[in-house]
Amino acid sequence: MATHVKRRDRIIDHFRHINYKLELDEEKCEATVSHPGLSADDFDMITLRPCVWKVMKVIGAARYFAHHIRLDDTGRTFRDYGKLTDGQLTFLVASELVFTPDLYDINVPKTPLIIKVQGGHIGNTSYNSVSTMLSRDNKFLCSNVNQVVLINKDTRRPMPLPDWWKSKYSKSAVDKRPVRFEKEVRPDKTSSFQIHVVWSDTDNNNHTNYASYIRYAIDAAHFISKQGEIDEIKDMLNNGISKLEILHLGESTEGDILDIFMWAVQSTQNKLIVQMDKGDNTVFQCCMHYFENPLSNEVNS
Numbered sequence: 001m002a003t004h005v006k007r008r009d010r011i012i013d014h015f016r017h018i019n020y021k022l023e024l025d026e027e028k029c030e031a032t033v034s035h036p037g038l039s040a041d042d043f044d045m046i047t048l049r050p051c052v053w054k055v056m057k058v059i060g061a062a063r064y065f066a067h068h069i070r071l072d073d074t075g076r077t078f079r080d081y082g083k084l085t086d087g088q089l090t091f092l093v094a095s096e097l098v099f100t101p102d103l104y105d106i107n108v109p110k111t112p113l114i115i116k117v118q119g120g121h122i123g124n125t126s127y128n129s130v131s132t133m134l135s136r137d138n139k140f141l142c143s144n145v146n147q148v149v150l151i152n153k154d155t156r157r158p159m160p161l162p163d164w165w166k167s168k169y170s171k172s173a174v175d176k177r178p179v180r181f182e183k184e185v186r187p188d189k190t191s192s193f194q195i196h197v198v199w200s201d202t203d204n205n206n207h208t209n210y211a212s213y214i215r216y217a218i219d220a221a222h223f224i225s226k227q228g229e230i231d232e233i234k235d236m237l238n239n240g241i242s243k244l245e246i247l248h249l250g251e252s253t254e255g256d257i258l259d260i261f262m263w264a265v266q267s268t269q270n271k272l273i274v275q276m277d278k279g280d281n282t283v284f285q286c287c288m289h290y291f292e293n294p295l296s297n298e299v300n301s
Contacts, residue, residue, distance in 0.1 A: 007204065008068050015065045022069055024078060029172035030118050031066035031078045037111025049104045049295075052241050053218070056097065056211040059131050059144050062115035067129075079119055084165050089151035092210055093126065094179040095246040096145045103133075103141040104240050104295045112136055120175045122166050125149055125158040130175050147179040181245045183285055184273050186261055191229040193220035193260040195276075197252055208252045213284050214244065217274040220260045221288075230262070232269050236290040239270070243289035250283035252276075258283070 021034040035058060042054040067081040075082065102108045113133055120128030126149045133141045152159040201212040225233045252258060258276045265271040270292055276284040 012065065012069050015061065015069075020062070020065050022066060024071065028118075029079065029169065030116060033062040033066050033115045033117065035062050035113040035115055037109075037113045042110075047240075048106050049240060050110065051215075052097070052099065052244070053211040053215040055099075055103070055133070055142060056144070056214060057209075058113065059115060059133060059142070060211065063117050063129060063131050063146075066115075066117040078117070079169055080165060084162070085150070087153060088159065089153050089156075090148045091151050092146055092248050093149050094147040094181060094248070095210070095244070096179050097142060097244040097246075098144075099142045099240070099242055100140055101291070101295055102135070102139045108135050108139055108141070109137070110135065110141075113141075114138070118172075118174045119169050120145055120173050121147070121178045122161065122170050122173060123178060124160055126178070127161060128173075128175070128179060145175065145179050181247050181287070183247060183249070183282075184275070184287070186273075186275055187263055190261040190263045191220075191224040191227070193223050193262070195219070195258045195260060197254055197256045197258065199254050202254050206253050208256075210246075210248070213246075213276065214286070216258065216260060216276065217262075217286055217288065220262055220274065221272065224262055230264050230272075232264055233272065236270060236272065236288075238294050239291040240295050241288055242270075242291045243287075245287040245289075247285045248283070249285065250278065250281055252278050252283050 019036050023032040023034075024030075025032070038050055038054070038058065043050055066078050068077060071077060077083070113135065116132045116134070118130045120130040122128070126147055128145055128147050131144045133143070135141055149158050150161055151157065195216045197208050201208055203209045221233060221237060224230055225237055256278050258278055261275045261277070263273050265273060270290045272288045274286045274288060275282055
């Protein structure tokens, strides 16, 4: 058995041992993952709000579990994901995450969690997955749409999706919109920060984990706030993130130094743009939207 398959099966077994469970609705082409929920370490101990990059990791783990667990003795997987990606690579090009006030509400339980995974837009070389996180009492906490490109392992170039797969799954897509964001032009004057990618920031391919980029962005925002460089940023940080619009434009690995640039969007008081460069190349850009008003942290008696 190939090394990557053994590693995948070990990860799935690990998820089973920590009480991940899967229910599959074949007619709707929907996977529902029961997740044990957030731990104390997943919260900001000052605001008592979940850290958004930890929430991203929870969604990512549930999505991985849904797509890679073997459904029967034939080895088939949800949405034939194993067959689609067998022998190939994938690259996350764009992602949208929407966070609701209930995610930040200390009175809404975050254990256990329900994550629903479905298919989305199917293009020529790319496909989307749509994930929704719910509380145990079915409160909508957040959603995530990822757009992934299928990459030929030998040429390292995008490759067409198989016709059989597109035909089989295009009708069950719950959201047929592609995730497309235009890259913003960095102004001459921005606030800046620098980060050194370390091993714990990377995934099992030694690439910087997608959630690590968001942690870098939030750390940079707090640093820049303390420097007093962007007037609106303190209120934004207090209000909490409502949406992330993410573009992955390249890769970084352990040992790389990333220059982080941040600026406010002048047309609104609730939006920051973050760009990360590795040398002369931009590898990441994100638009961070914030709630317009502060969220309550009061505990109901």
